[in-house]
Amino acid sequence: MDHFVDLTLSGLASGAVYAALALSLVIIYQATRLVNFAQPAIALIAVYTAATVAPLTGSYWVGFVAALTVGAAAGALVERFVVRPIARVSQLNGIIVTLGLLLVAQGGVGMIWGNEQHGFSYAFDFVGRPSPADVFALVSVAVVAALLFCLYRFTPLGLRMRAAAFRPEAARLSGVKVGLMLTTGWAISALIASLAGMLAGPPFISPNVFDIVFVYGITAAVVGGLDNPFGAIIGGLLVGLGMSYVSGYAGPELATLTALALVVLVLSVRPDGILSRPTARKV
């Protein structure tokens, strides 16, 4: 029983990270119909920013804020100066472009900071059950999700962003600067990915540190429905719990396979995610 509680708590904490990543993917997918493989690159830039700033200032939290700020700015720049110009001149698949960005970022980080592992500290103590670090992960992701919900649902900016995402042309006729809304959406998405990076990074970071985490994040987004922010959060928690139980009871080597199986299962039964209505298969 203790073992079960342990696994559940650690599953929820890592699930919060997958939920944040999935949420960041959904924000971009809703606005641009693009699965953004550059998201771990943003998280990478964020954690290395923190790893540089925190020792200089002697404060974890200054590093934390710097990471989120630099991450959000990187997201905005990527949208404005890479994704948008390329979408305008060629049909080149957006996935290829963002994958390319990921490889460039990983290479760049390796060149600047080296490919070896660096120690990276937790926001709070990581011992205990649940540990303060686990609680921080869950609470920070919950707060961000709630703020995001309020932004989209209750503010004029959120209304503009939704209009721009759903019907760009109608939005423009109502005076919405659609390009600016896209950039803002990418910045917000990148901010959330940076938070996920700060939570998933410890205890060590290296240029490939987020590869597996990101695979689980995509799994969560697909399970929850790429179009559904609530689904992303539920999907993240489910994947976190699932991975935790499988590693705990059956062995960690089965975890990745389980994620894959989950994706296949969901895609074959409910292609639009668990929160969607089951769609009738057309033969």
Place this chain on the structure above:
Amino acid sequence: MSTELLEVVDLSASYGAVRALDAVSFTVPERGFRAVLGANGAGKTTLLRTLTGLHRADAGRVLLDGEDITRLPAERVITRGLAHVPEGGGVITELTVEENLRLGALWRSSRRDRATEAEVLDLFPPLVERLGRSAGTLSGGERQMLAIGRALMARPRVLLLDEPSLGLAPLVTKQIFTLLRDLRERTGLTVVLVEQNAAGALAATDSGVVLNQGRVAVEGPSTDLLSDDRTRHAYLGF
């Protein structure tokens, strides 16, 4: 100097090699109600899209109250008082009815404009009890009301409408035309109405422009166009 609120001067536009508008010129006076008619593919939608900057003009000019707005980006055009209800309405079905309406007024202020909202809902009573619903649940007629309502929330000086009668019952179409006339009388709104339904549109408007293959074929007072058999047979199909 002139009382012409909207002036279109030698406006041309194309899709690749296909010329869709060829040196189109016409004017609409302040408080005017003008029909733009023509067969399928005549260039009516392209004309409106070029006026509001959704499509790039190859040549020519669009003047609104004397100001050249030809190259103004679409999202700025509304700030000059030119509103466009696009073909099919452009209602955002993922938003609620109320959010669609609020969106229309956002360019003026981020604060909710309840006064204008009340005025618009007065015009379209069926929308009142549907405010909280998703716009996707509305009927075709209600959607068209919402589309026009959203445009009016912007408090425009000129309203462009692209086939508001599309898919609507004749009675509903007539109500919408009557409503546009009333609006003009009460608020001084200037209206440009693109229509396939030529007879109905000419009965409601003061004057009409007939497009044929991207050019102005005939123009004149609506009553003249209605009574001119040659125009009716050649371009209007009734």
